[in-house]
Amino acid sequence: MPYYRDTWVEIQLDHLDHNIRSMSERLSADTAIFAVVKANAYGHGYAQIAREALNSGANALCVAFLDEGIHLRKKGLKAPILVLGASRPEDAKLAAEYDISLTVFQEDWLEEAMKFIGQGARLKIHVKCDTGMGRIGIRDLGELKGIEKKLKNNDCFLFEGLFTHFATADELDQSLFNVQLNKFNDYVHSLETKPVYIHCANSAAAMLHNQKNFNAIRFGIAMYGLSPSPEIKPYLPFELKEVFSLHTKIVNVKKVHPGDTVSYGATYTAEQEEWIATIPIGYADGWIRKLQGQEVLVNGKRAQIVGRVCMDQCMIRIPEYSPIGTKVTLIGSQENERITIDDIAVKLETINYEIPCLISARVPRVYVKDNSIVEVYNPILETF
Ligand SMILES: Cc1ncc(COP(=O)(O)O)c(C=O)c1O
Structure with a gap:
């Protein structure tokens, strides 16, 4: 699939593989x-x-x-799929048809869903317990008893999981x-x-506590090579390799003079003769306005975003002339310099989870394995 703009996310599949295998080696064989x-796989691309x-x-x-889940089935994925959030009972039939397991935490939900599941169809259910997260889930043993009974007495359900x-x-x-663990x-x-x-x-929990009493883990952020929090980063049992990087190329370069201003609101004024380059990424790509002042990498050197970030473009002050087409890395490495997702999270006063999710579907995802591009996903050019 082609793309016609010089801004792309690079997804290192070798790193994904490393993170999963490193986790897998630490788990018992039946987990x-x-x-x-x-x-969208935390912004990395569902199906890929x-x-x-x-x-x-x-x-x-x-x-x-x-x-x-339906998106994944339509993309040809046959593995078991579990919906972690709440679903509507009237969609139980569809979930059963697609063989997608649903999360349930109300007996009434099962009663209602039975009206919709067709003859002979079977819906797989994981029962969610709220042991202290305070989000969704049953909150006492009595509720579990009621749900368990209903699941046992009705062939249209299969009690597949508890979590x-x-x-x-x-x-x-x-x-x-x-x-929480004791309650569970x-x-x-x-x-x-x-x-x-x-x-x-x-x-x-999987990395630090190796939950040997139970037989499945839900592996998210670390699969993408990111630490679940800065606090536990020094204690992680194996190296995580960041999967996501973000790049663009210079599309315009000019010398500005003292007093010249840059971008909306003229918030940046050059103090001396400076090289200002334009890069084609902006807040509509998820590179939000709060990233004004953030550094990027050009020829292995740091350069700063100056002036306001526009919807589709922003400007950087580069240390020396660099021609149109020069690669600019916003997240990732160039020579000995590196800007991580954690760095961007610090700048935006948020958690690393949010950063790849922010980078919008307008930015094509380029999948790399063994240093070769194996697939490009550009949803804008998808035929619907
Ligand atoms: C219910 C549930 N399980 C598992 C995960 C994965 O968590 P993590 O990305 O920290 O591995 C999430 C993520 O938000 C979640 O909501």
Whole structure:
């Protein structure tokens, strides 16, 4: 698939493979890896990441919404898919048809869904326990009993999983983590029938606590080579390799004179003769206005974004003349310099998770393996 602008995300599939295999080596043989590919695989591309993750040893996929699961099925993915978020009971039939497992945490939901699931169809269910995250999930053992009974007594359901999600697995203070784990153990021990999967670990829990009592992990941020938090980064048991990098090329270059201004609002004024280059990336690509002042890499040297970031373009002050077509790296490495996703997260006062999600679908994703481009995904030119 082509692309006709010089701004692209590069996805290093070798790094994805490294991160999954390193995790897999630390797990017991009967522990399944659910690769978390919701939100366009954290901005990396649904189907490409799902396929590669499965090739690297993942056993199943997690998404947030049913639409995302259907997207993956339409792209030909056959592995088990679990929707982590809430779904509507009236969509139970569709989920069963696509063989997509849904998360459930209300007995009434099952009652309602039964009206929609067709004769002979079977919907796979994972029951969510809220052990302290305070988001979705059952909150006492009685609720679990009711749901378990309903699942057992109705052939249109298959009780496939029981799970919970930690609020503080990425913090050094483990007090709430331990409370949640104990509560989850209570739910697990109260079960009359064991489902196929019992899971609680996200990346942080899987890496730091190796949840050997349960038989699946939900591996998200670390699969993409990012630490679940800066706090636990020094304690991670293996090296993570960042999968995502962002690049563009200079499309215009000019010498400005003292007093010349740059971009909307004329917020930047040159103090001396300076080289100003324009790069074709802006806030509509997710390179948001707050990134004014952020550094980028040109010929292995740092250059600063000057003036306001526009919708589709922004300007950088470069240390020396560089011709049109010179590569500019916004996230990634050039020679001995590196700008990481964590650096951008610090600049934007947010978490690393948000950064690749921010980079919009307008920026094509270029997939690289063994130093060769294996696929380009440019949703703008997709035929619908
Ligand atoms: C329910 C659930 N499980 C697993 C994950 C993956 O977490 P992480 O990306 O920290 O591995 C998420 C991510 O938000 C989630 O919401």
